[in-house]
């Protein structure tokens with residue numbers, strides 16, 4: 225009985241985990257459950273990654289047909305570059321990610337990765353290629369080892385620890401009551417926002433995707449933690465040619481991006497580097513001045 229119950233327990237754990245992950249993904253991306261689930265088209269081909277160039281071509285999309293979020297939205301994210309998407313709250317920054325990950329399909333227009341329409345590719349191969357560090361990392365009610373391993377389910381304990389070391393969270397984990405066996409998540413041990421995000425980085429490191437999304441990855445942190453976190457992101461995740469997209473509120477974190485895409489009312493208002501956009505004197509310039517004159521402790525310097 226003992227021998228039989230072990231694999232059954234194991235299967236039970238896997239099943240519960242997968243189910244929980246699915247639920248968490250829904251919570252994570254604030255999904256509506258009513259819309260028809262996205263499925264592979266008959267004859268869909270696996271996505272073949274070359275450099276990870278992303279192109280939106282005349283994309284129209286609304287969560288509801290009577291309220292368009294994107295109107296003929298077009299932009300290109302070059303392969304291997306660090307790109308920031310900024311714009312007023314509600315302009316659709318997170319929606320860019322939701323369409324790219326195919327939680328939703330556009331009503332018209334095309335989205336391409338390395339010249340392949342994502343609509344025509346196998347969903348599994350698409351999602352395997354994209355990693356995300358969300359603003360508020362959901363932790364499953366499970367131990368830390370499982371929580372990080374979610375990045376790649378067949379990773380060994382050693383690989384999990386190595387990823388945690390690179391994400392600068394290994395020593396913190398060791399200082400917890402039960403180390404990697406400490407239960408976190410709902411009703412588990414509370415850990416800080418910064419630690420959660422480091423665990424998210426460790427997860428993504430295990431997954432090692434060619435395309436990476438940071439959704440407001442640093443918004444809830446104090447300045448010191450943010451600097452630390454950006455450093456570990458820069459030294460670990462950005463250590464090789466990888467297309468990385470930052471959805472940012474605070475412009476200070478996007479100054480060094482290769483390209484900044486400024487969105488407004490469902491379209492690209494302007495794009496360029498930080499210096500180019502400041503010189504342009506448009507929306508980005510105004511947002512920069514606005515944030516610089518903000519009285520919050522998160523002040524950014526005058527241009």
Ligand code: ATP
Pocket residue numbers: 254255256287288293311312313314315316317318319320
């Ligand atoms: P923020 O900077 O505040 O995070 P954002 O630019 O990322 O915003 P999105 O989250 O992409 O904006 O949302 C764009 C618009 O779509 C918003 O007006 C939002 O209210 C709406 N929206 C987002 N998710 C849904 C949904 N699941 N159902 C209906 N409307 C939605």
